[in-house]
Amino acid sequence: MSQTDLAAPTQGTGWRAWLLSDTPTSRRHAKVASLYQSWLQFRGNPMAMFGLMILVALVLIAAFASFISPYDPFVQELGNRLQPPGAEGHILGTDSLGRDLLSRIIYGSRITLYIVTLVAIIAPLIGLFVGTVAGYAGGFLDVVLMRITDIFLAFPRLVLALAFVAALGAGIENAVLAISLTAWPPYARIARAETLTIRNSDYIHAVRLQGAGALRIITKHIWPLCISSLIIRVTLDMAGIILAAAGLGFLGLGAQPPSPEWGAMVSDGRKFILDHWWVATIPGLAIFIVSLAFNLLGDGLRDVLDPKESGE
Amino acid sequence: MSDPSQPNLLEVEDLWVRFPTRSGVFDAVRGISFSLGKERLGIVGESGSGKSMTGRAILRLIRKPGRVEAKRISLEGRDLMPLSEKEMRAVRGYQISMIMQDPKFSLNPVLKVGQQIMEAYQVHTKGSNAEARQKTLDMLEAVAIRDPERVFNAYPHEMSGGMGQRVMIAMMMIPDPKILIADEPTSALDVSVQTQVLDIMDKLVRERGMGLIFISHDLNLVASFCDRVLIMYGGRIVEVCDADKLHEAKHPYTRGLLNSLPQLDKPCDKLEVLKRDPAWRDEPSVSGVL
Amino acid sequence: MSGIILKDLDVWFGQGANRVDAVKNANFAVPLGESFGLVGESGSGKSTILRAITGLAETWSGTIIIDGKTLGHKRDSEFYKTVQMVFQDPYASLHPRHTVDQVLSETLSLHGFDDIENRIDKLLLDVGLGPSFRFRYPHQLSGGQRQRVAIARALAPEPRILLLDEPTSALDVSVQAEILNLLTDLRAQRGLTFLMVSHDLSVVSHMCSRMAVMQNGYIVEILSVEDMRGQNASHPYTRHLLASSLGFTSSEAAQ
Numbered sequence: 045m046s047q048t049d050l051a052a053p054t055q056g057t058g059w060r061a062w063l064l065s066d067t068p069t070s071r072r073h074a075k076v077a078s079l080y081q082s083w084l085q086f087r088g089n090p091m092a093m094f095g096l097m098i099l100v101a102l103v104l105i106a107a108f109a110s111f112i113s114p115y116d117p118f119v120q121e122l123g124n125r126l127q128p129p130g131a132e133g134h135i136l137g138t139d140s141l142g143r144d145l146l147s148r149i150i151y152g153s154r155i156t157l158y159i160v161t162l163v164a165i166i167a168p169l170i171g172l173f174v175g176t177v178a179g180y181a182g183g184f185l186d187v188v189l190m191r192i193t194d195i196f197l198a199f200p201r202l203v204l205a206l207a208f209v210a211a212l213g214a215g216i217e218n219a220v221l222a223i224s225l226t227a228w229p230p231y232a233r234i235a236r237a238e239t240l241t242i243r244n245s246d247y248i249h250a251v252r253l254q255g256a257g258a259l260r261i262i263t264k265h266i267w268p269l270c271i272s273s274l275i276i277r278v279t280l281d282m283a284g285i286i287l288a289a290a291g292l293g294f295l296g297l298g299a300q301p302p303s304p305e306w307g308a309m310v311s312d313g314r315k316f317i318l319d320h321w322w323v324a325t326i327p328g329l330a331i332f333i334v335s336l337a338f339n340l341l342g343d344g345l346r347d348v349l350d351p352k353e354s355g356e
Numbered sequence: 357m358s359d360p361s362q363p364n365l366l367e368v369e370d371l372w373v374r375f376p377t378r379s380g381v382f383d384a385v386r387g388i389s390f391s392l393g394k395e396r397l398g399i400v401g402e403s404g405s406g407k408s409m410t411g412r413a414i415l416r417l418i419r420k421p422g423r424v425e426a427k428r429i430s431l432e433g434r435d436l437m438p439l440s441e442k443e444m445r446a447v448r449g450y451q452i453s454m455i456m457q458d459p460k461f462s463l464n465p466v467l468k469v470g471q472q473i474m475e476a477y478q479v480h481t482k483g484s485n486a487e488a489r490q491k492t493l494d495m496l497e498a499v500a501i502r503d504p505e506r507v508f509n510a511y512p513h514e515m516s517g518g519m520g521q522r523v524m525i526a527m528m529m530i531p532d533p534k535i536l537i538a539d540e541p542t543s544a545l546d547v548s549v550q551t552q553v554l555d556i557m558d559k560l561v562r563e564r565g566m567g568l569i570f571i572s573h574d575l576n577l578v579a580s581f582c583d584r585v586l587i588m589y590g591g592r593i594v595e596v597c598d599a600d601k602l603h604e605a606k607h608p609y610t611r612g613l614l615n616s617l618p619q620l621d622k623p624c625d626k627l628e629v630l631k632r633d634p635a636w637r638d639e640p641s642v643s644g645v646l
Numbered sequence: 647m648s649g650i651i652l653k654d655l656d657v658w659f660g661q662g663a664n665r666v667d668a669v670k671n672a673n674f675a676v677p678l679g680e681s682f683g684l685v686g687e688s689g690s691g692k693s694t695i696l697r698a699i700t701g702l703a704e705t706w707s708g709t710i711i712i713d714g715k716t717l718g719h720k721r722d723s724e725f726y727k728t729v730q731m732v733f734q735d736p737y738a739s740l741h742p743r744h745t746v747d748q749v750l751s752e753t754l755s756l757h758g759f760d761d762i763e764n765r766i767d768k769l770l771l772d773v774g775l776g777p778s779f780r781f782r783y784p785h786q787l788s789g790g791q792r793q794r795v796a797i798a799r800a801l802a803p804e805p806r807i808l809l810l811d812e813p814t815s816a817l818d819v820s821v822q823a824e825i826l827n828l829l830t831d832l833r834a835q836r837g838l839t840f841l842m843v844s845h846d847l848s849v850v851s852h853m854c855s856r857m858a859v860m861q862n863g864y865i866v867e868i869l870s871v872e873d874m875r876g877q878n879a880s881h882p883y884t885r886h887l888l889a890s891s892l893g894f895t896s897s898e899a900a901q
Binding site: 066067068069070071073074078245246247249250251252253254255256264265268269 | 702721722723733738739740741743747756757779782783786796802803
């Protein structure tokens with residue numbers, strides 16, 4: 045290829061040229077430059093940027109909840125119950141106990157983030173571990189691990205989560221645990237499939253010829269390649285995780301009252317859905333927006349991390 | 357081979373293939389002109405020289421966001437540039453066919469080989485099923501397949517590489533195109549199979565009076581197989597010569613390529629290394645028009 | 647002193663009805679310092695011999711003696727310090743997410759070297775890449791540069807024997823010449839023993855002093871490069887390969 049054509053003169057100098065350099069001069073430079081180039085590609089996708097912005101806003105809202113929420117989310121004001129959106133002092137109205145909906149949504153973002161973060165860490169890690177070990181070891185271990193995975197896959201997710209929560213007891217922590225336990229099998233399958241192709245590639249053969257052991261090959265050579273497809277899958281699944289958490293909340297098995305968990309709030313508003321639609325709709329909208337944001341982000345990440353799959 | 361009194365089958369004038377990238381426009385082919393008579397025209401070059409892009413550009417098979425620009429690409433006097441995508445589809449396969457490097461990616465894995473060849477025939481000529489079937493079997497025989505009936509009912513994965521490439525040739529030849537573009541048709545094959553496949557292409561091209569564009573990186577192969585050769589470098593044609601005189605080529609790039617090949621009959625301690633002169637890129641493209 | 651001795655080597659894949667015998671009854675010996683070639687078409691078993699020696703193909707029987715030591719089915723780190731391999735496709739043999747630096751420093755630390763920083767710079771110079779290539783990812787390198795990195799990786803443990811599996815078949819001819827010259831130089835400097843697999847007779851003849859011709863898993867003939875150049879092959883298959891490698895002759899013209 046002709047480098048002369050590719051190197052545009054407009055690139056300029058300074059930090060931008062340093063970041064776009066094809067000839068990095070140190071370990072850190074190589075890492076940073078490669079990250080920056082991925083970021084440039086990600087930035088070129090407006091929908092993904094939109095998703096990312098929503099999520100950044102969500103994190104900021106959760107972090108500064110106590111500063112931005114106009115009321116205490118737990119204080120009841122029974123004289124002021126079921127006010128419609130736009131009512132005086134309550135932009136999004138109030139619920140059946142007269143609590144400010146906006147404040148509850150703002151505080152609820154913390155719970156949502158908490159659940160999502162924990163599940164997004166636990167489930168893929170289990171899946172990554174099980175999948176890569178099964179795929180790399182093969183034989184008996186593969187059969188045993190994959191049959192266990194199949195057993196988990198055989199149950200509908202929410203039903204299994206319900207069973208776990210019923211056994212462990214209601215509460216957010218147990219909901220997180222239950223959702224994680226039901227969410228890992230697909231990740232294990234993906235990780236195993238990736239491992240099977242990676243295992244037979246020449247670069248794995250080459251490192252085996254340096255005398256590297258299985259543990260080193262799995263953690264240093266296979267994991268970095270599996271992680272990108274898992275990240276994509278997790279962000280795309282995130283909507284499902286939020287909904288599962290909301291579903292458990294809705295059934296009264298997740299967050300317990302008076303905690304402002306969005307699913308529980310929808311459940312709460314269900315009794316008044318015909319006359320006071322906003323009580324259930326507003327937390328529902330919040331769930332919808334955050335799920336959508338994760339989906340958009342996942343699509344954008346797929347383009348950056350896994351260009352083969354993006355269909356372009 | 358080429359007879360100057362006959363009109364050219366294909367004339368390409370000032371062909372560019374351009375790809376916009378983040379850091380400006382990348383030109384894969386930079387303003388080349390050539391013509392093709394009823395001959396075997398070889399295009400050689402290294403990877404990135406633009407030789408494959410040239411073949412694809414003629415059929416307008418450049419993927420987005422790549423663009424094809426040319427003053428003229430005329431097939432028997434008819435300019436292909438203004439044709440719509442739909443009209444181009446009638447040209448592809450019917451008048452100009454293309455054989456790719458790896459048959460595995462060009463055949464539909466879930467359809468029987470015979471069905472695919474029949475379909476290629478019926479899309480362009482509205483013949484009955486029985487007629488198409490007979491044509492297909494004849495064609496399979498013409499590409500030296502010993503048991504056409506068995507291959508007719510085989511799936512692509514049941515065939516070896518050489519067999520698959522012969523099936524591809526049969527499929528591309530059955531609509532009786534005027535021009536065949538073969539992009540590295542034998543480089544995935546073993547040398548002995550390679551000879552057979554070339555032999556078949558050679559025979560078909562001679563008998564049917566077709567024009568063949570043979571794209572390859574293998575100088576010796578092109579020298580022994582083609583009539584005329586275009587040598588490409590950096591998206592331009594640096595030299596045009598008769599194939600049997602390729603070994604007397606003048607341009608330092610062509611010479612460098614030839615000398616860097618290890619030769620069975622000329623032992624040496626060290627191979628000559630091609631020293632690229634940046635000026636080669638900026639030399640004007642040599643015209644390949646006859 | 648023999649570098650590589652194979653006696654009655656059989657290699658197969660699968661078992662029972664699915665068993666495929668890739669190499670059948672292979673015998674040859676390569677003295678230390680020699681460059682020996684394995685020629686044949688795809689599926690002839692030439693690469694499988696390399697894989698059996700390195701332990702990547704695990705189902706084999708017979709005797710493999712490397713540098714005086716008879717190999718069992720497990721390879722120890724001492725073996726990997728003696729024998730290294732360069733793979734066919736430089737686009738597939740480098741980890742896509744590891745920089746040149748990571749590849750080489752991991753290799754060096756696996757073999758227990760200290761002074762890794764200096765060794766990496768030296769290795770890169772030895773294969774004709776400057777220190778500026780050290781922190782690049784594979785996608786920032788051309789095919790020839792990648793193959794140079796792969797050669798540097800193979801040289802890192804300072805092996806005495808290098809197995810070369812079609813090291814230039816994925817490269818352009820001008821790059822092929824550079825890589826072959828590099829390998830010639832390295833062999834001269836370090837006194838390496840080469841076992842080189844290729845389908846290209848002219849490449850093997852350029853690099854090797856003797857070669858074994860393989861067909862369908864069997865070694866059909868072992869001959870010297872002079873015999874090959876002089877077309878003094880006795881086996882019809884070797885003659886057929888020789889004829890095919892001299893370029894295309896139309897069957898009609900031949901008649």
